[in-house]
Amino acid sequence: MEELAIKLDNVTMTYRITQEKIDSFKEFFVKSLKGKIKYKEFNAVNSLSLEVKKGERLGIIGHNGAGKSTLLKLISGVMKPTSGKLTINGTISPLLELGAGFDPDLTGAKNIYLNGAILGRNKGFLEEKFKEIVDYADLGEFIDVPVKNYSSGMRARLGFAVATQIDPDILILDEILGVGDQNFRDKSTAKMKEMINSGKTVLLVSHSLDQIQELTENVVWLHNGEIREYGESSVVCKSYRDYMSSLKYMQSRTLS
Amino acid sequence: MNKYITYINNFKNYKYLLLLLTRSHISKKYRGSFLGILWSLLNPLFQMIVLTLIFSTLFKNHIDNFPLYMITARLIYEFFSMGTNGAMKSIVDSSSLIKKVYIPKYLITISKVLADFIIFLISLIDLLIVMLITGADFTINLIYVPLYLFLLFVFTTGISLILSTITVFFRDIEHLYGIFIMILMYFSAIFYPANIIPQRFQFVLQANPIYQFITGFRQVIYYGQPIELMNLLYCFIAGAISIVIGLVVFERNQHKFILHV
Numbered sequence: 221m222e223e224l225a226i227k228l229d230n231v232t233m234t235y236r237i238t239q240e241k242i243d244s245f246k247e248f249f250v251k252s253l254k255g256k257i258k259y260k261e262f263n264a265v266n267s268l269s270l271e272v273k274k275g276e277r278l279g280i281i282g283h284n285g286a287g288k289s290t291l292l293k294l295i296s297g298v299m300k301p302t303s304g305k306l307t308i309n310g311t312i313s314p315l316l317e318l319g320a321g322f323d324p325d326l327t328g329a330k331n332i333y334l335n336g337a338i339l340g341r342n343k344g345f346l347e348e349k350f351k352e353i354v355d356y357a358d359l360g361e362f363i364d365v366p367v368k369n370y371s372s373g374m375r376a377r378l379g380f381a382v383a384t385q386i387d388p389d390i391l392i393l394d395e396i397l398g399v400g401d402q403n404f405r406d407k408s409t410a411k412m413k414e415m416i417n418s419g420k421t422v423l424l425v426s427h428s429l430d431q432i433q434e435l436t437e438n439v440v441w442l443h444n445g446e447i448r449e450y451g452e453s454s455v456v457c458k459s460y461r462d463y464m465s466s467l468k469y470m471q472s473r474t475l476s
Numbered sequence: 477m478n479k480y481i482t483y484i485n486n487f488k489n490y491k492y493l494l495l496l497l498t499r500s501h502i503s504k505k506y507r508g509s510f511l512g513i514l515w516s517l518l519n520p521l522f523q524m525i526v527l528t529l530i531f532s533t534l535f536k537n538h539i540d541n542f543p544l545y546m547i548t549a550r551l552i553y554e555f556f557s558m559g560t561n562g563a564m565k566s567i568v569d570s571s572s573l574i575k576k577v578y579i580p581k582y583l584i585t586i587s588k589v590l591a592d593f594i595i596f597l598i599s600l601i602d603l604l605i606v607m608l609i610t611g612a613d614f615t616i617n618l619i620y621v622p623l624y625l626f627l628l629f630v631f632t633t634g635i636s637l638i639l640s641t642i643t644v645f646f647r648d649i650e651h652l653y654g655i656f657i658m659i660l661m662y663f664s665a666i667f668y669p670a671n672i673i674p675q676r677f678q679f680v681l682q683a684n685p686i687y688q689f690i691t692g693f694r695q696v697i698y699y700g701q702p703i704e705l706m707n708l709l710y711c712f713i714a715g716a717i718s719i720v721i722g723l724v725v726f727e728r729n730q731h732k733f734i735l736h737v
Contacts, residue, residue, distance in 0.1 A: 298577065298734060299734055300731035321576065323500060334493075337492045337495075338573075342492045
């Protein structure tokens, strides 16, 4: 039996949506006395079960609000599921947003250490990897400039460099490969392929079906927090395309 | 039980992050100022001079060496006040971070307290300066100082964890706490002799943990006397209760933070 990297067992994430945001005592007391706090429950992820093997490259697709980002947040440990069981084997490098956790006042070089530490690495490890990261990010003298002066592309490059060079077992990528210039895009795609070949587990969320098909072997299609289809990339991407075009067709019919 | 082993292992992985966060809090505090961290020395000194000028004439016959009497208390109160006030907003302020990456969230609060604690330790140099200038006695009892400092740190950390948790759910606490901390200052006998409080209100003073820490501190520094066991016991219990409640409250609620910040 192959080892599992990620296992989700009947995982549900419920958001309680209040109609208004309440964050003061007075509001809370007044409204709860009047019975005016109304909650709407909403399952962003609904009793979802999924297994990801070690070394598997899994794509996640679905329309906006299908629960993709919530699923990634659950897997990366940012959120705790309302119910169900979630098991992770190995270290995770979550890239929900490139450069999350950068301190804008610190230089790029210092942020490499900060970001690495946020991902749970110690000083010795980062000192060892430092040169590799700097070379990979290829920011030239900007590495000694505070990150607040970076362009968004440069931030993304540095973030990607840290997250991939710190050698995680599981890499989570949320629609981030669209950033940067062509040169960086080619480079990041090449890096992804390299990581894939070295047996890393990769979760990739993207709206670019071409990219998904190119980089992943299996795909989960999420629909309203549930798995609509799971299987080989090409097969699932095709039925997703068919579904999207049928939607478009329906819309154009209702419009006319 | 397993849960706690995981916590401890986790902490080992993130020790370096705690160091970096603490360092960045300290450097942020003094960024852009010419004198930088020197301010943590100058501030208490100036405060002491002003308060001495105002109050020493008032209590001339009650307190000798007023500057030392005052600064021992003032430093302790200042650390507690700064530490808890800064830490209570720590989780709310780092919402962008905790929404995007997993990190043990207590690190955010504890690094803030730790940063203030280090600044507090630096400001203890003032205490030395005042002791030297006023010709106070350096007794062997000073060896108890680190013990009180440690208990004070533990106590402040516990309170900070509780406050930072509450702040996530009710922002009003920030303003309420501002009022509370001011009242606390007046009930800590910082710049007046404790015996001017009427007998029937003495229990307020005695029940105030900050006053107890101040008393212990003064006992070994200002009076140069051996510690009083009851006082040390009080400080120890206050610290233990605070940190246990703090950790439990924080741990129970931390997974809900992301939904509220």
